[in-house]
Amino acid sequence: MSALDFVVLIGSMLGIAIYGIWRTRGRRSLNAYLHGDGQTPWFAIGLSVMATQASAITFLSTPGQGYLGGLGFVQIYFGVPIALIIIAIFFLPIFRRLNVYTAYEFLGRRFDGKTRLLGAALFLVQRGLGAGLTIYAPAIVLTTVFGWPLDLTIICSGLLVIIYTVAGGSDAVTVTQKYQIGIIFAGMVTAFCLLVAKLPAGLNFTDTLALAGGFQKLNAVNFSTNIHERYTFWSGLIGGTFLMLSYFGTDQSQVQRYISGSSLREGRLGLMFNAVCKIPMQFSILLLGVLIFVFYQFEQPPLLFNPASNQYLAQHIGSGQLEALESDFQKTHNQARLQIENWMDARHNGDETGARTAFAAAAAAQQQGEAIRTQAEKTLSAANSGTTANDADYVFITFILQQLPHGVIGLLVAAFFAAALSSKSAELNALGSSTTIDFYRHLVKRDATDAACVAASKWFTAFWGLVAIGFALYAHLVENLIQAVNILGSIFYGVMLGLFVVAFFIRRVGGTAVFWSALTAQALVFVLYFNLTISYLWYPLIGCAACVLFSLIVQVALGATNKSAPASPVS
């Protein structure tokens, strides 16, 4: 990175953080600190919900998913519109009517104190770990590529987000997220435009799609009913709906975003904004990865995108053997490129037979290249290098560094950090809020004043920030980063959703029944996760269904409706 890149990166990150602190100075009341000033319009809520979900991992790793696996990953988002409509109709009006600070406060009103604590504890455990991943993921990729000290990157970015989140609370999160997502979009659109401009002059729009499709990169929808396949239409639509319903409906980091609106209308429109935009946004990011794949059919790609993997291979198998692998890889790439150029000529001349023959030859050469890459990955894996994450996480950043001009590099690295800070700040804000409201004020000091709660919330936010930094410093990942985050969520979210489904829709079940059922369901999900090989998208559905079913059975076993539970707020 050049001096210009560093100016863009540091200037934008510090500028937004300082602006967030300045704009939210003087927030003293608990309501203003946890809910904002109550004036947040729907557009700001929509951007805030989007920025909270889209972490740096989304923008670093998803193009790599597109490059290696094509558009199929988009199916995980098929559940978003349905889930958000359900939340807008059922969840949001009740959260607002009860004027809760946290989603788990609602569980306390509907059931009892222990169920509230269980919901909050499930959130704190999985989101506390997730917050570590949120900060670790971009740091590990960027430090590997740039050679920055990993620990220093994690600590500096972690402290920056702690400072402005502690200082300004919920409003600081919303205010900074607006500008952070502006930088993210500016960076991604610039990268997309420059990538399209870099494609060969003779390659038109339909050629590009035909080339990508020929290599199976445009297989966006897979109707397979095999539950072991990770991304299918059905796992995305059914499992994805439960995953997204759990995440948006029960995770305090999201709930806190959309209950901060000035009215029910603002919250609902903010959610609908995401319901409309999420699939096209993820499709565009994946398409960016597919276009990078097309671009690298005409430019020599590295054998492995992760530079640490290449270095490790050189040390482990010897530079001579690595050079031989790279030479073979280059030869197959040149063969594939020659055949693709023949395919383009034949296609433009209307020679269908010639085009088919040339493409078959290109595909064969490309497969040979992939076999060489796979061999290198297996060698790396067999050596148990523990170097870093999946190669997919390094595709986009490698393209940026090798192909884009200075200034734009700084803008895109700023976009990755902006994404990391925006989701991290919302998570810390939610962790601090839940610890204060659901534990400190509920268990420790029931008569705490607003000022004491604000002070406690600041301390807890800082505490969770430090926990996340500590976790990030010792995290070792073995799978693709974005998948690791989703898998972690899938294990816990189903049972959390089950608690809320019972609360909203099954009036006869009381607190004791749902509490023990949720614990049993969570244990079941753990057992299944470690013993089955089904797609992780199914676990939210399994956890939710088990919690609901067990609750009904236990309630029947207990012999009577829980008379102490208040009537369900759903009327």
Next chain:
Amino acid sequence: MKHPAATEPSARESEETGLPFFRSWKSVYLFVLGSFVFWIALLIALTKIFS
């Protein structure tokens, strides 16, 4: 645990969208579902045509 600045949403608030072309929430949800179906159809077409 009510907090002072929060307001009770009125029945009117839950019915009005304030949008020019979508007067009811039902129409907003139908629009969202319509755009969802549109994107699914587009992705299926992309899969079928270019694979």
